Amino acid sequence: MHTPPFRLAQTSRFKLSSDELDGSRIRAADPCCMPAEVSLPNATRRARLTELDSHLHCSIIGTCLSTHELRKLVPRFTGLDRQHASDLEIHHAAVELAIEGGPGAKALHKLLDEHYAAAIRRFDKAADDEALLKLWDEALKSGDIPPAYWALMTHPYATLYVREKAFGELHMLSHLVGAANRADIRRLVALEAENAALKEKIERQQSRLQALSMQHDASLSALTEQIAQLTALATRQTPTDAADLEADLQRLRDKLVEADQRVALHTSRRETAEQRLLQEQGAAEVLRKSRDQTLALLKLVQGECDALERATVDAAHAIHGTGTRRASLDSVRGKRIVYVGGRPGSNAALKRLVEAAGGDFVVHDGGVEDRKGLLAAALPGADIVVFPVDCIDHDSMNMLKRVCERHRLGYHPLRTASVASFVELMARLHPEHLAQLNNPTPSAFCLRHG
Structure with a gap:
């Protein structure tokens, strides 16, 4: 069993059986990766808590026992104050009791057996390590992990490889839970940033369309005024200026054709911009609905998690008869x-x-x-x-x-x-x-x- 990134207590000194050493596939040249030596007097009975690898005690106690249960049991065997000791101190003391053995370890083992008697009976039907791993995989799929974890770790046929596999999957499951919450938050932040960028882009396009429309109206007004002036000038010309009048009319026709072409170009650009604006608005609406649905789902899941946590804590108070709070159910x-x-x-x-x-x-x-x-x-x-x-x-x-x-x-x-x-x-x-x-x-x- 690999050493975790920190130790909560000193490693116990037990001897490991030769079968588990052969199955562990750990090189003797790496003492830092060697498991704590454990010896089971009788391979046909369940292992006691003190006989397990000391590196497993932290995960077993942290997963299978609540802080409230530990806070009631640990002060009976240590000098910790039940009211003022922190959760980490209670957990640390419980792991030390499990490693040291004695009455404290026996009380922890008895409490775990009483809580998970049904799971122990179910796992007792397994006759080899493959059957154990199959039951463990079923527990992972159903989410009923604490009973299965304790029953597997103390099973007579649980080899070092089986315990390593269960410990690793439980360890990675805690990472996956935290990563899922972080992924939801990152996705929400990304959607909000994308929504803000789309809004800014739409505002810029609307400003540009408004400027093009004003420019187009100004151009039409100027050309109309110029045509009116030239028409008035042409009506005042004498018959001797007929050639000049014809030339002026041709210039006006050319300018009118050029103005029509420019108007057609601006009209095409405006229609293209309006179509793009409608597409961007539709995309922004889809993103807004997706964000609202995500926020609603996140709020609903958070409400369910909060309700489940309150019900669990209140139910534990009600079961143990503390009388300080009413159960949520x-x-x-x-x-x-x-x-x-x-x-x-x-x-x-x-x-x-x-x-x-x-x-x-x-x-x-x-x-x-x-x-x-x-x-x-x-x-x-x-x-x-x-x-x-x-x-x-x-x-x-x-x-x-x-x-x-x-x-x-x-x-x-x-x-x-x-x-x-x-x-x-x-x-x-x-x-x-x-x-x-x-x-x-x-x-x-x-x-x-x-």
């Missing part, structure tokens, strides 16, 4: 929520959140595995019906709307099947609004004619 207490569609991983997380807040959460997959006939039977008696528009078929969605209209039930579409979209919707639906869902106004929807 208290609005669903005592309510029956029917969720149609979605993905199994996110549906399970939503069920845990709603049931932890005191609500009843009923899931119907829209007809993938559950029969569609059960959907109409599950909706009566629901306080609120929710479905993600990106993870439900049109037939189930239309039937759901008809049944909700028939029973006068309120239904709410979600932008995505993510936990964040559901939590943001629950934050917008205040208890007063949810109380009105039981007695909605009669609908004008006709089940036969629409």
Whole structure:
């Protein structure tokens, strides 16, 4: 395991088994890249936290345990102040406890096993490293990473190569999350700069068109005045000046032809400039709509992230009985929520959140595995019906709307099947609004004619 860019504690001195040394493919000539030596007394049991490579402790504790949980556990084994110690000091002390072993490491290991017992049972079915990596890849796709990471790192068949791969993918995932946010900001700044440049270009073209139009009008006025003067002069000429009059008329005709050509040229240029102006205005309108859509999407995603973070923190306070804050999902207490569609991983997380807040959460997959006939039977008696528009078929969605209209039930579409979209919707639906869902106004929807 490569050494991270900083150390949080001293490296523990354990011995690594010969099989893991052979599989690690690390040259003995590079001591800086050598893993900490670890020896497992029994290869058929799960590894303890203190027996893992000390470089893994930082990622395990930082990924699988929240700061609130560490702040309750670490001060019992260290001299840190629970109220005034920083998050980094709490994290650093937890990593030191894991490396040193003893009661603190045992308490951390027990807390992790209790939190992720279901994932440990699921990973226990793996009989080799390929099965472990397959389960790990499924966890990465579903986003349920902390339980899978702890179950994999302590699995009896987890070789050094498997742990290195999981550690590297988790490390790069943190970079990808930060890079995605930075890419959205850069794209928004680029769109705004391009929009400003297009506006400036349009203003310059409008000024140029106005100047050309004024120049054209001035030229026409001057020529008209000159023709009038020459015509008046010609009418005053005597018959003896007939030759001069003919010459003057020819000059006037030539100037008139030249003026017509110049007018035609300016007219063509003006029409070309107007067409280009219309194209630039259309492009600017498209860019403006794209920017507005991007800003709206960014605001919506930020709102979902903020709601999810508040719900997670408030739920942790409520579960541990701190009593200092109310959970953000208290609005669903005592309510029956029917969720149609979605993905199994996110549906399970939503069920845990709603049931932890005191609500009843009923899931119907829209007809993938559950029969569609059960959907109409599950909706009566629901306080609120929710479905993600990106993870439900049109037939189930239309039937759901008809049944909700028939029973006068309120239904709410979600932008995505993510936990964040559901939590943001629950934050917008205040208890007063949810109380009105039981007695909605009669609908004008006709089940036969629409």
